[in-house]
Structures are given as C-alpha cells and as structure tokens.
Amino acid sequence: MPNVLTTDSLFATHLREGEFAGVRIDHADPARASGPKPDLRLTKRALGPVAVFGASNFPLAFSVAGGDTASALAAGCPVVVKGHPAHPGTGELVAGALSAAVAASELPAGTFSFLQDGGIGVGQALVSDARIKAVGFTGSRGAGEALVRLAAARSEPIPVYAEMSATNPVVLLPARLAEAAEQIGTAFVGSLTLGTGQFCTNPGLVFAIEGDGLERFLAAAADAVATWAPGVMLTPGICSAFAASSSQVSNHSGVSLLAESGTADLRASAKLLATDAATFLANPDLHHEMFGPAALVVRCSDLDQLADVLAAVEGQLTVAIHFNDADHIAARRLLPIAMDRAGRVLANGFGTGVEVSPAMVHGGPYPSTSDCRTTSVGTMAIERFLRPVCLQDFPEDLLPETVRESNPWGMPRRVWS
C-alpha cells in the first residue's frame, strides 16, 4: 500500500481499507461446457504523472497540497504542481513541507515537484507534455476551458478535471418561505458573503414564486447585504472582474438592484439583484457566474415557470431546495431536475460548506466541471486518477498483491464462482 499518508485521516483510513482498488476476482473454470473459462482478476492502477493547478481561492485546501494532490499521490501518481501566482509564498512553504515528507518517506524525489509562473507558459507546457497523464484544475471557466482544449489537442488526449464555474441555484418554495422568510434571507446572505463570495459553491441565483413570502425574504436579504462590511478579495484582478461582472448584470435591461453594500479599495461591494423569469429565460448572459458576493433573484409566476427556470441553467456543483412538509409535492417535482443539473442537491441549506466525506460529490455537469463522472472532494476523489487493469491466468506469485488469492493486504473484494 502507498505509505505517503501516515496520518489517521479519513483518506488514510480509506486507503488502508482498500476499497478504492475495486478488486474483482472471477475464478477459472477449465471444464466449462461452452469452452474453458479463464481466471480473471481486476484491480486499479495509477494513470501516471498528474499536473495539478493550484487554486487562487483555497491556498491550502485546494492548492499545492490540496485535494487533487492528495488524491493523485494516494492513487500512486507522481504530481507536478503549478502554483497559483496569487499566493507564491504560501505555495513555496507548502511545497517545501511536501518535499520534506517525500524525502522522509523515502519515496523517489520525482514523486512531487513544484513550479511557479506568473503567466501561462509553464501550465501550457505541463498539460502538453507527453509524460503527463491527467490534469487537476480549479479556477475560472476561461482558463479551465483553455486547458481542456489543450489536453484534447494532444496526440494522446488526457483527462482534465477542471472545476470552473457555478451559480449554485437556491430554490425557495412558498410554504417554507411563509414560515421562515426572514431567517432564510439572513442565512442566505451569510452564505453569499462567506469568504467574500469566493467559494465555488457560492449561491449566485435564487428562484422563487412571487408572493408575500418572497418579499419578506428579499427585505431581510436586502438589509443583510446593505449592512455587510465589505470584504477584501483574493487579488486585484478578481476584485475588478467581480465589479465588472456584477455591474454588467446590475445594468442589464430587466434587472433591478435591490441592495448593495459599501466598498473600498480591493474590497467587494455585495449586491442583491432581481429579475423576472421571462427576462432570465431569454438572456443566457444572466445565467453566468459573478465570482464574488452577488446574487440574482428570479421571480417566477408559478411552479411551472420555476421548473422551467431551474431546467434552463447550466451544469452546477450544487442546487439547494428550501421546503417544508406543505411543499413536498413541489419539491418532489423539482428534485429530478435538480439532480440532472447538479452533482449535489441540498435540502434546506446552502452549499458553501463542503463536508469531506466518503459520500460527498463536489463536481457536476459542464461547465461546473469538465468531467461530471467524478468528485474532487471526499474519498471517492482517488478514483479519478486510477484505471482498471485485468490480469488473466497469472500464477499467484506473479500477481499484484491486491489480487492474490491469499489476499495478503486484506483487500475488500468481490469473488465470483
């Protein structure tokens, strides 16, 4: 078993349990009537060296020693990290700790490498390098799509796991609003402004049916936005990009500005914006992420229109549905639409918290990620860096330990016949 992770973390436990290898054993039957059946043993194997791009918004959890690096190393893949220029010092410190751990574990020095670049040349060279077999990326849609296209243009295309862009719709159903509009409005702005709105799971869209409950929600949310103390953003570039994208929506025909916070140098002005469903449905440019603390509320005339609006959004990391017992029929109707649009669907909460769990899915349909078949958070993330290999008719002593009949590593496995 890989010994790079020696702490008693969730990941280390998962590795020791061995389920990630997906071992399947189908025994031989030389006397089968239709012809001899071979002995087949399936295990998983590392894809090869992985390029990981550090994220601007998570200098620790999703950068040099973040989720992709941990998953790739755990899978047995050497990792080359391209550090994010927003935090070069932090990157260097973390990379030094990782390199020291590699040396202390007596792993080959090439197990981990760290490169810095303020531009895009090093990243492009990494993704184009024939020795790199997969890419992990967290960042903007433009940069992510550029890497996806670069990887697809190689003579050997490789998987790119790019987490790019999401508006994480929040659906508010009427009966729940009637009983708790103010409480939800305040909690919503808490989620919207968490980390100055720079979480990938930030709730940038709200869908609700017109009525008294929605007005009460909006009043409470507007109060919370107006009194929010403007937060410093990660970089000057992110700050100016947020000002531009939120102003563009704010100035859009059919959109009204309900509330905004103060602002200051390098600080974001939170914005609460509203429009009607017809305007939203007719203008896909209103569906895009504003990376920062701004949300667009879409007023729907009825449940049919709300369902249409939810079905019209692009792929998402999360969709949240707020409901109570009296909303169950509506919630039941919207849930399949939400599952089609997102990797995670929440009841009566906000997606900004991402639990590190075996059951977490942090991923979703395009463009929230470039590959919806996987997760970047939770123990299942190791699977994105593995591929299956079948061993046929090998004697016990030549088989990889994971699939030996004697099972020296105690791997969980399914055995047929």
Place this chain on the structure above:
Amino acid sequence: MPNVLTTDSLFATHLREGEFAGVRIDHADPARASGPKPDLRLTKRALGPVAVFGASNFPLAFSVAGGDTASALAAGCPVVVKGHPAHPGTGELVAGALSAAVAASELPAGTFSFLQDGGIGVGQALVSDARIKAVGFTGSRGAGEALVRLAAARSEPIPVYAEMSATNPVVLLPARLAEAAEQIGTAFVGSLTLGTGQFCTNPGLVFAIEGDGLERFLAAAADAVATWAPGVMLTPGICSAFAASSSQVSNHSGVSLLAESGTADLRASAKLLATDAATFLANPDLHHEMFGPAALVVRCSDLDQLADVLAAVEGQLTVAIHFNDADHIAARRLLPIAMDRAGRVLANGFGTGVEVSPAMVHGGPYPSTSDCRTTSVGTMAIERFLRPVCLQDFPEDLLPETVRESNPWGMPRRVWS
C-alpha cells in the same frame, strides 16, 4: 430498477444486485464539536442520451444491440444508434427487435432510436447535438479520433468511449519457447487468423529473444500461415486497407516476409513478418495496427532490449506473456511494463477471446481506446454511462429509492457513522 433487461443474463443479475449504483451513506451528526455534520447519500445517475456507433466487425455483439447499447440502456440512458453501413440489413433487423422490446416493456418510444447513413453526416450531427451526453464507438483510429475531437470542440464537451486500434503484443520468453515453441507457433497463428484477423484483440506484434526457441516458433508459425485458407474480409474497403498496410510493413526496410498465405478476391493474404529490435524502435510506423491476419515478429538480443521494445509500444487492449517457471524473473520484470501499456495482461494465452465477466477489462491506454478509465465488455461497462450525485439532508420520502434509509430495493451500500 430498470426493467429493460428481463433475461437471467449476467447483466440482469448485476443490475438486480445494484452494486453499480455505488451507494454510500454518511449519516448526520448535528452535535459534532467542529460543527453540525450533514446527512450525505451518494448514488449514481444516467449521463443522458447516448450515441452508439455500430462496429463493422461485430454486427451482433458490438453493434446495434451490442455492449455499449446494453450498458447505456441499463444505466438508464436513451440510446441513438448509428448503424454501420457494412451490415445495414442486420442492423435494421436488430433495431426492429429492440424497438419491439421497448414497446413491450412500455418504455418511452425515445428509449431507443436507429439511424442509417453510408457517409459521416449523420454521425457528425449526432455527436454535435447538444442533447447527446456521451458517445460509444468501435472502429478505426481515424474515425474514432475524428469523433473524439468533434466531441471536445462542442460548447459542452462530452465523454467519447472510442475503441480504436491495438496491436496486442505477445511476449515469448525463452524457457517456455524451449519447451513448446511449435505448439505456441501453431496456436499463435490460430489466434492471428481468427475471424480473418479482424478482432480488435488480434495479436499483431510478437516480441522474443533470438535463439533456437524463437526459430522453432517461427518455423511452426510460418508453416501455419502458408497453409492457411484465405478468409473473406468484412468489406472490400477493409480488404484493400489490409493489403495496403500489410504490404507497407512487408516492404519496409529492415523487415522480412517469412511466410504468406494464398489470397483471392475479397480474401486476405495472411502474413508473417520479422524485424530486429533496433529497426522496430527507430520506426514508429512499424508499431501501428494492420487490421487483418498479419503479425510482425521483433527479434530482441536480450531481455533488456525486449523490455525496451515493450515499453515503446502505444497503449494496448492486451499484452500476452508466455513463460514457464524458469522464466519467472523475466516475467516479473515485464509485468509492470505490460500493465502500464494495456488494460488486460494475459499469461500463456492469446487475447482474442474476451470473456464477458465482472472482472473483464476490455479497454486500455490511448490509442487502444480514447478513455482508459473504463471497459466496454463485462458488467463494469455500465459505469461509463453513470455519474455520481449526492443528496444532502433530504427526508426519507423525497430520497431516490437507491439511498433511502429503509433500502426498499435492497441495494448493497456502505454506511458510515
């Protein structure tokens, strides 16, 4: 559960067992010291409508109602098949049976559709259509790569599972050759000419160390090739393409023709060709598939050179290693190289037989397939058409049946805390 498969096949059993849904349940802990922990439930969901391209060489097992169609339907994906123009009548008959089964099962009519086209327009339109969410393809490298690039150029790129090109190297180690060279030579030509060499797992490369054993193998193989009764190929196009590609290798500087069979109109002339390792390593054009009954034997001076030759080949569906007890050290050295190059590694056999098994991997690194993270044969094939979805904090009666606490479908599941 999907009810489209009602036979007691391996696939139906696998579906009923439910492991494909990969259910994971991590219970809530509202009182956790570090903050409330949500209830998280992971299940799998269909990717959406799938385009399947019928294969020329398997009108039944890998065409209209072949592996990809069965896997996609089982996953819950509607399927649109583009029939192969090599067998339009067979395609129409099979499509009619599938449509009748869809109607008899009272599934929506759109569950299965069938399109024919002698050209590439319909296929291109299918892969470009925004409603299609994945592609299954079995065919030539040129056509497969064109579809991969078309899918990558969409505004929403989608997965393409293209099985394209493999030479399936056979490694013959000295001690095993010494004891059974003639027997292996005859069996090898049996595999090489099976289906007139038109299996995707056809053994087109042989790697061995020079010596008496290899010469005995070559003599037996040459005899078998020379006396082979030429077989009819699938289409005139495949027949002329094979004649061209096998002649190109035969006429290559440094390659000698050891034996060839007779031929006739639409029939293949089997060829046994040989070269030395230096020529092979210096000429990547000798590494490519000749789709038909032709093999190139590469004479290596020693085990080091044999290892270099094996490491130099492109990604493969299979690598076979022939050895006996006295070859164990050499086999142990070559096995990791073989596992890096192929999705399936066989001992003392040939890959042309592909067992339909839960433990089968029919897939491999590029260009044998466009996505080495999956298999097209065996029950694990269903996974290529699924994506994970996490449900957070939903009440029992709104949860999908697969992840309900009461487990009404008896799904196998892992439960934490």
